[in-house]
Amino acid sequence: MLVASGLVKHYGGVTALDGVGITLAAGEVHALVGENGAGKSTLVKIISGAVRPEDGTLELDGAPVRFAGARQAAARGVAIVSQELTTYDDLTVLENLFPYGAPRRRGLVSTREMRRLARPVLDELGIDPPPHARAGELPLADRQLLEICRALLLEPRVLVLDEPTSALPRAAAARLADVTWRLAERGLAVLYISHFLEEVMRIATRVTVLRDGRVVLPGAEAADVSLDSLVTAMLGRPPARAAGPALSPGAEPGARTGAEPSAAPRRPGGAAVSLTGVTIPGRLRDVSLAAAAGEIVGLAGLQGAGHLAVLDAVCGRARPSSGAVRLPGGRAPRSARHAVTSGVASISGDRKGRGLMLDKALWENVTAVSWLGQGRGGFLPRRSRLVDRSRGHLERLRVRGDVRASAGDLSGGNQQKVVLAKWLDAAPSVLALDDPTRGVDVGARAELHGIVRALAAEGKVVLLASSDLAELVELCHRVVVFQHGRVVGSLAGGRLTEPALSLAMNAGFAGPVR
Numbered sequence: 001m002l003v004a005s006g007l008v009k010h011y012g013g014v015t016a017l018d019g020v021g022i023t024l025a026a027g028e029v030h031a032l033v034g035e036n037g038a039g040k041s042t043l044v045k046i047i048s049g050a051v052r053p054e055d056g057t058l059e060l061d062g063a064p065v066r067f068a069g070a071r072q073a074a075a076r077g078v079a080i081v082s083q084e085l086t087t088y089d090d091l092t093v094l095e096n097l098f099p100y101g102a103p104r105r106r107g108l109v110s111t112r113e114m115r116r117l118a119r120p121v122l123d124e125l126g127i128d129p130p131p132h133a134r135a136g137e138l139p140l141a142d143r144q145l146l147e148i149c150r151a152l153l154l155e156p157r158v159l160v161l162d163e164p165t166s167a168l169p170r171a172a173a174a175r176l177a178d179v180t181w182r183l184a185e186r187g188l189a190v191l192y193i194s195h196f197l198e199e200v201m202r203i204a205t206r207v208t209v210l211r212d213g214r215v216v217l218p219g220a221e222a223a224d225v226s227l228d229s230l231v232t233a234m235l236g237r238p239p240a241r242a243a244g245p246a247l248s249p250g251a252e253p254g255a256r257t258g259a260e261p262s263a264a265p266r267r268p269g270g271a272a273v274s275l276t277g278v279t280i281p282g283r284l285r286d287v288s289l290a291a292a293a294g295e296i297v298g299l300a301g302l303q304g305a306g307h308l309a310v311l312d313a314v315c316g317r318a319r320p321s322s323g324a325v326r327l328p329g330g331r332a333p334r335s336a337r338h339a340v341t342s343g344v345a346s347i348s349g350d351r352k353g354r355g356l357m358l359d360k361a362l363w364e365n366v367t368a369v370s371w372l373g374q375g376r377g378g379f380l381p382r383r384s385r386l387v388d389r390s391r392g393h394l395e396r397l398r399v400r401g402d403v404r405a406s407a408g409d410l411s412g413g414n415q416q417k418v419v420l421a422k423w424l425d426a427a428p429s430v431l432a433l434d435d436p437t438r439g440v441d442v443g444a445r446a447e448l449h450g451i452v453r454a455l456a457a458e459g460k461v462v463l464l465a466s467s468d469l470a471e472l473v474e475l476c477h478r479v480v481v482f483q484h485g486r487v488v489g490s491l492a493g494g495r496l497t498e499p500a501l502s503l504a505m506n507a508g509f510a511g512p513v514r
């Protein structure tokens with residue numbers, strides 16, 4: 001139905017695509033995978049017309065096409081959900097769903113008609129946002145689903161989903177997989193880009209692998225491809241055993257896999273971060289918990305359960321109405337800036353919302369936080385030293401890109417690694433992580449996990465919230481589970497498994513709570 005052939009695209013000296021072709025057929029879910037920077041988003045941008053290739057063609061139903069943008073593509077039946085969210089924060093949910101013209105009755109925009117059309121699609125994806133709420137007020141996961149609803153309302157014949165589940169909790173990701181299948185059964189051609197390889201294997205009928213701008217596995221039948229061969233094709237070498245694959249949010253529940261945090265950490269100085277009887281109206285009710293130096297403590301819960309409010313409290317973004325938050329050394333975070341200067345690193349997978357100066361060079365981004373940490377009166381290191389230091393961090397995280405390039409020119413996953421690099425540079429004593437590996441490829445995910453473990457082993461306190469249960473099970477010494485703003489219990493050791501976590505998050509604890 002949609003055929004791309006021989007696509008070539010350079011950005012300055014970087015070859016983003018080097019003769020890439022792909023065929024999307026009706027009734028198929030075609031997965032496209034590759035490491036960060038492999039060229040996946042560039043291909044999507046060429047399909048939408050946002051980027052012009054230097055060579056190559058695009059054909060729709062046998063005729064050459066070139067779209068001038070997502071709107072024109074949509075008019076020809078090609079709907080694209082891009083990696084970066086494009087919801088309009090100031091518009092309502094309904095207004096966001098009909099960006100190319102709202103339905104009208106007698107010449108007037110009809111809210112009732114909008115609702116009537118939107119309802120079945122929202123129901124299918126399992127979200128129920130207040131129709132008049134501003135999109136900017138919705139949680140990240142709902143905004144991601146809203147974008148997908150918007151694409152489905154265009155009733156496309158070709159649907160391109162670029163990392164559609166990166167912000168979704170397990171249940172929503174599983175629902176989206178079902179919806180994708182149904183769409184393919186109805187005859188749609190779906191291009192599905194994801195870093196969650198098990199999700200890809202479950203959902204795709206075909207898979208194409210890109211590496212360094214080239215197709216290294218072209219449209220193979222998914223049934224003929226193993227997870228290991230997929231990772232080998234992506235990386236150009238067999239996967240490191242300890243790394244473990246990037247499990248999807250909807251992965252089959254299993255027990256601990258890959259490298260695990262071994263013994264419980266020592267607690268030389270007792271609790272390094274503590275919450276005592278903390279209440280934040282509407283978010284947390286009388287919560288007490290403590291994390292020791294060297295400990296990786298997971299925070300889990302369904303949307304709105306309160307686990308993310310703990311991170312906000314520790315990072316100085318939310319003030320308790322009662323109770324106390326203590327950082328190492330006994331300080332209470334008075335503001336977000338004060339938390340940073342007190343050694344708290346706040347790292348979020350929502351890299352667009354928090355974190356990068358896209359028009360600034362990588363080295364400026366990487367060293368931005370440590371500037372703050374130095375406070376007033378600190379000596380300013382020489383620029384060349386900052387550049388060198390940044391290069392070291394970026395190499396450690398295997399970021400593809402020059403330290404002097406703009407952050408905005410990096411691929412999405414590489415941008416996420418830069419967010420981490422800048423916090424590493426600040427040498428924090430507490431890491432507050434919120435879905436830190438969202439959108440990050442399998443190699444970098446393992447790398448980042450290794451770094452988190454190493455930082456904990458150095459004595460840092462790590463608080464980790466993640467919608468990826470496998471990540472919580474693999475990384476954490478213990479996971480504290482929240483419901484309705486309260487702690488309902490915690491899981492550790494042999495009890496810390498994905499099924500147990502899922503049960504605790506959804507139903508509370510069946511057995512005795514430790």
Ligand SMILES: Nc1ncnc2c1ncn2[C@@H]1O[C@H](COP(=O)(O)OP(=O)(O)OP(=O)(O)O)[C@@H](O)[C@H]1O
Pocket residue numbers: 011012014015016034035036037038039040041042043083400401408409410411412413414415439441
């Ligand atoms: N506007 C740009 N200017 C300069 N270089 C760019 C630009 N956009 C992409 N690149 C580079 O082109 C290469 C391919 O990037 P692309 O975004 O297509 O990768 P990707 O496979 O989608 O990665 P990710 O999984 O991280 O999203 C990368 O090396 C990236 O840094």
